[in-house]
Amino acid sequence: MSVYQKYCHELTDENGRLIKFTLDYPENFNFGYDVVDLTAELEPDKRAMVWCGTEGDVLEFTFSDVSEMSSRMANVFRAGGIGRGDRVMLILRRHYEYWFAAVALHKLGAVMIPATHMLTVDDLVYRFETAKVDAVVCTPLGGVPERVREAAGRTGRGMKLWCVQGGAEGFEDLTAAAESACSVFERVETRADEPMMLYFTSGTTGYPKGVIHSHTYPLAHIVTAKYWQQAEENGLHFAVAETGWAKASWGKIYGQWLVGCAVMVYDFDNFDPKQLPRIINRCGVTSFCAPPTVYRYLVRKGIPDMPTLRHASTAGETLAPEVFRRFTERTGITLREGYGQTETTLLAANFSYGEAVAGSMGTPSPQYNVELRGRDGRPVPPGEAGEVVVVPENGSRPAGIFMAYLDAPEQYSRVWRGGVYHTGDAAYMDENGRFWFCGRFDDIIKTGGFRVGPGEIENVLMEHPAVEACSVVGVPDKLRGQAIKAFVLPESGCAPGPALEHEIREFCNRRLAEYKWVRLIEFVDVMPRTISGKIRKNVLRSRT
Numbered sequence: 001m002s003v004y005q006k007y008c009h010e011l012t013d014e015n016g017r018l019i020k021f022t023l024d025y026p027e028n029f030n031f032g033y034d035v036v037d038l039t040a041e042l043e044p045d046k047r048a049m050v051w052c053g054t055e056g057d058v059l060e061f062t063f064s065d066v067s068e069m070s071s072r073m074a075n076v077f078r079a080g081g082i083g084r085g086d087r088v089m090l091i092l093r094r095h096y097e098y099w100f101a102a103v104a105l106h107k108l109g110a111v112m113i114p115a116t117h118m119l120t121v122d123d124l125v126y127r128f129e130t131a132k133v134d135a136v137v138c139t140p141l142g143g144v145p146e147r148v149r150e151a152a153g154r155t156g157r158g159m160k161l162w163c164v165q166g167g168a169e170g171f172e173d174l175t176a177a178a179e180s181a182c183s184v185f186e187r188v189e190t191r192a193d194e195p196m197m198l199y200f201t202s203g204t205t206g207y208p209k210g211v212i213h214s215h216t217y218p219l220a221h222i223v224t225a226k227y228w229q230q231a232e233e234n235g236l237h238f239a240v241a242e243t244g245w246a247k248a249s250w251g252k253i254y255g256q257w258l259v260g261c262a263v264m265v266y267d268f269d270n271f272d273p274k275q276l277p278r279i280i281n282r283c284g285v286t287s288f289c290a291p292p293t294v295y296r297y298l299v300r301k302g303i304p305d306m307p308t309l310r311h312a313s314t315a316g317e318t319l320a321p322e323v324f325r326r327f328t329e330r331t332g333i334t335l336r337e338g339y340g341q342t343e344t345t346l347l348a349a350n351f352s353y354g355e356a357v358a359g360s361m362g363t364p365s366p367q368y369n370v371e372l373r374g375r376d377g378r379p380v381p382p383g384e385a386g387e388v389v390v391v392p393e394n395g396s397r398p399a400g401i402f403m404a405y406l407d408a409p410e411q412y413s414r415v416w417r418g419g420v421y422h423t424g425d426a427a428y429m430d431e432n433g434r435f436w437f438c439g440r441f442d443d444i445i446k447t448g449g450f451r452v453g454p455g456e457i458e459n460v461l462m463e464h465p466a467v468e469a470c471s472v473v474g475v476p477d478k479l480r481g482q483a484i485k486a487f488v489l490p491e492s493g494c495a496p497g498p499a500l501e502h503e504i505r506e507f508c509n510r511r512l513a514e515y516k517w518v519r520l521i522e523f524v525d526v527m528p529r530t531i532s533g534k535i536r537k538n539v540l541r542s543r544t
Contacts, residue, residue, distance in 0.1 A: 002260050003039055003260065004222050004226070004259050004260075006034075007023060007025045007029070007034075007219050007222075007258075008021060008022065008024060008219070008222055009021070009022045009023075009024060011366075012353075015353065016353050018223075018227055018351065018353060018366045019366055020366050021222075021223055021365075021366045023219050023220070023399050025219060026192070027191060027192055027193075028189055028190060029192040029215055030106060030107065030190050031103070031196075031218040031254065032070060032103045032104070032107035033187055036067050036070065036103050039063040039067075039257070040062075040064045040067035043063065044063065045062050046062060046063050046260070047061075047234070047236075047262040048061050048062055048065070048066050048257060048262055048263070049061045049066070049096065049099060049265060050236060050264050050283050052264070052266050052267065052279055052283060053267050054267065054269055058282075058283065059096065061099075063257075066103060067103075068183045069100040069178060070099075070100050070101075070104040070107060070185075071104070071107070071182075071183055071184060071185035072100075072178040072179070072181040072183055072185075073100050073178045074104040074107045074108050075181040075182050075185055076104075076162075076177045076178050077110065078108060079181075080135065080160045080162070081134075081160060082108060082110055082134060082135055082160065083108060083109070083110065084108060084109035084190065085110065085194075085195070086110045086134040086135070087111045087113055087131050087133050087135075087198065088105055088110050088111070088113065088134060088135045088136070089113040089114075089127065089128075089131075089135070089136045090102065090105075090112060090243065091115045091119070091136065091137070091138040091139060091144055091148070091244065092139055092164065093117050093139050093243065093244075093267065094242060094243060094265050094267040094268070095139055095164060095165070095267060096265065096267075097164040097165070097174070097175065098243045099253060100178070101174070106215070107185060108188055109188050109194065111196065111197065111212075112197050113127070113133065113198045113199075113200070114199060114243055114244050114245070114246075114248065114249075115244045116242055116244030116245065117138075117142055117242070117244065118244075119147070119531070120147065121147050123531070124147060125151045125154050125155055127208075128152065128155045128159070129155050130210060130407070131198060131200075131210060132157075134160065135160035135161070136148050136152070136159055136161050136162070137163070137174055138161075138162070138163055138164075138171070139163070139164065139165075140164065140166055140167065140168050145163055145169070146168075148161065149169075149170050160172075192214065193214050193215070193216070193403070194214060195212050195213070195214060196213055196215040196217060197213045197249070198210050198211065198213075198406060199211045199213070199246050199342050201246070201341075201342040209405050209406070209408065209411070210405060210406025210407070210408075211342050211343050211402045211405065212402060212403050212404045212405070212406060213400075213403065214399075214403045216399035216400065217249070217254070217345070218254035218255070218258065219254075220367065220398075220399045220400025221249070221250060221258070221345050221346070222255050222258050223345070223346055223365055224255045224338075224340075224345055224346040225237070225251075225254075225258065225259050225261065226255065226259045226352075227349070227351045227352050227353070228313055228349040228351055228352070229255075229287055229311065229313045230287050230310070230311035230313070230336075231256045231259055231261035231287050232259075232260075232286055232287065232310075233260040233261065234260060234262075235261045235287060236264050236283060236284055236286050237251065237256045237261050237262070237285070237287045237289070238263075238264035238266070238283075238285040238287070238288050238289070239252050239263070239288075239289040240291070240294055246342040247315075247316070250345070251263075251289045252265065264279070266279050273294050273297040273298060273301075274297075276294070277298070277303065277304045277306055280306050280309055281304075281305075281306055281307070284308045285306075286309065286310050286311065287313075288309055288311070288312045289313045289314065290314060291316040291317060292314050292316065292318065292319045292320065295312075295314060295319065295335065298327070299322075299326045299327055303331060309331070311333065311336075312327070312333045312335050312336070313335070313338060313349075314335055314336070315339065315340070318337075318458065318459050318462075319335060319358060320358075320359075321358040321359055321459075321463065322463050323335075324358035334350075334356045336351070336362070337349065337350050337359075337361060337362060338361075338362065339361040339362070339425075339435070339437065341423060341425075342402075343401065343402040343415075343423075344390070344401050344421075345367075345400035345401075346365050346367075347364065347365055347368060347390065348361045348362050348363060348364050348365060348370060348388075348435050349362040349365065350362035351363065359459055360430075360435065360436055361427060361435040361437050362434060362435065363433055363434055363435065364435070367400070368390050368400075369392070370389070370390055370391075371386075371388075371391055371420075372385075372386030372387065372388060372427060372428065372429055372435070373386050373389050374386050374387075375387075377418055380428075382428070382429045382430060383428055383429070383430070383431075384428055384451070385426045385427065385428045385444055385451050385453050386428070387422060387423065387426055388423040388425045388426070388427050388435070389420045389421060389423065390420060390421040390423070391419075391420045392419070392420070392421075395419065397421075423441075425437065425439070425441060426438040426439055426440065426443075426444055436453075436455075436456075437453070438452075438455045438456060439454040439455045439458075439472075440537075443474075443537055445474035445482050445484055446474065446481055446482055447474065447477070447480045447482045447484060447515060448479075448480040448481065450515040450516075452474075452484065452516050454471070454537075456516065457472040457508065457512065457516060457518060458470055458471065458486075460511050461486055461488065461508055464504050464507050464508070466490055466494040466500060466503070466504065467488055467489070467490065467491065467504065468489045468490060468491045468492070469488075469489040469535070470487060470488045470489065470527075471486070471487045471535045471537055472484060472486050472487075472518075473487070473537055473540055473544070475541075483520060484517065484520070485518070485519065485520040485521070485544065486504075486521050487521075487540050488504065489524050489525075489526070489527045500523075501521045501523070504518075505518050
């Protein structure tokens with residue numbers, strides 16, 4: 001029996017379709033002890049991670065390695081004053097030390113705060129002060145120690161500072177300290193409902209929110225890994241994500257290790273998509289997950305043979321049907337889109353047991369009761385856009401849905417109003433029960449008496465070869481109430497101007513119902529984005 005089966009019940013039909021998924025875990029469940037250490041005890045030589053550096057060096061770590069190194073780091077952290085409930089920020093890019101440190105903090109009962117290495121000093125000051133950070137573990141690369149040290153000085157907080165791989169001025173060398181630390185760490189009693197992780201999610205408006213998850217969060221990613229990404233027992237899953245983002249939790253550790261699949265880590269300096277097939281082939285990757293931009297690049301530049309790859313998935317933005325078609329034709333692999341938030345685990349997907357349809361979010365996860373509701377709180381009929389909400393079956397918060405916003409109880413109550421979790425995202429359901437993303441619920445455009453999701457228009461725009469990126473908003477219009485306007489970032493080599501504007505508008509409007517027609521197009525040199533890559537529609541709307 002796989003480790004994950006200890007903690008869940010799966011109900012499938014005669015065709016292998018997952019009908020119901022429920023979790024069953026002890027009150028003191030802890031991923032560090034009950035998954036990593038348990039797997040190390042049962043199968044000490046089982047592969048957990050394959051790490052590849054930019055110089056071609058490859059390292060493999062077993063679950064026994066991860067268990068031992070996480071215990072050593074836990075002893076270092078405890079000696080440094082870190083204990084249950086303390087908050088520790090990890091800025092470790094894709095260094096293999098991240099996996100040891102994350103599991104060590106889980107064992108301690110400390111709260112892990114993953115963060116990207118791209119944060120500025122001001123970004124760090126905000127997070128240090130807002131989260132009351134007790135310690136930082138960081139990479140020695142890219143000037144990160146210097147920025148951390150400056151930010152720590154500005155806050156005046158007496159934080160413990162660690163750096164890996166040789167350390168830095170003002171930091172203790174965590175790598176060296178762990179090598180000489182005791183490899184035995186006695187279990188610390190933690191509770192499954194206690195905070196385990198804090199992510200800062202960068203919305204398109206305002207300051208980043210602190211999203212807190214409990215120790216049940218890893219378990220809720222079983223469905224993510226097994227039924228969407230199709231991570232396999234003794235397989236190798238490769239997710240393109242830096243450890244500072246929630247995508248890393250989705251694809252680089254929890255669900256994968258629970259179902260017995262190793263994770264592939266490519267620790268690059270500058271992202272170069274053309275290297276991905278080489279890494280996949282060299283290391284024998286069996287399943288792959290990346291944002292649509294990566295697949296779009298691969299399709300345009302040509303996809304080489306990848307004989308070991310059997311499954312591919314994508315999330316983060318809508319996948320253009322043309323990319324879906326060409327990737328599938330070239331590889332024979334069906335691309336499967338999924339949907340969720342930093343606040344949640346997987347809410348909907350084109351699951352392994354069903355047909356995948358390009359551009360669709362797929363069907364709701366059997367782990368949750370997901371509905372589409374209107375502003376009146378009632379379910380909307382098929383074909384009509386509504387807000388994606390999660391309705392608890394027993395009135396309590398489901399595992400995998402975040403437990404709090406950091407120091408923002410009113411904001412948390414607002415998204416949980418009416419006894420349901422409001423994602424703020426809009427979608428409609430077709431006659432086959434599939435969801436189709438429409439954009440943020442508040443971004444729905446009301447034009448000529450019709451409700452239009454900007455995502456519908458953006459999907460069509462992205463099919464035009466001259467469009468590198470786009471965003472659609474509603475602008476005031478005396479005749480229609482709102483008119484549909486598209487902001488377009490042209491592909492390199494495509495000159496913006498009236499001729500291209502006419503070509504793109506005609507291309508889109510031939511493919512859209514008349515009430516969805518693009519009335520205005522404005523070309524931009526740069527698409528305004530958050531640090532996590534989300535397009536800031538509020539900035540674009542302010543230009544109209």
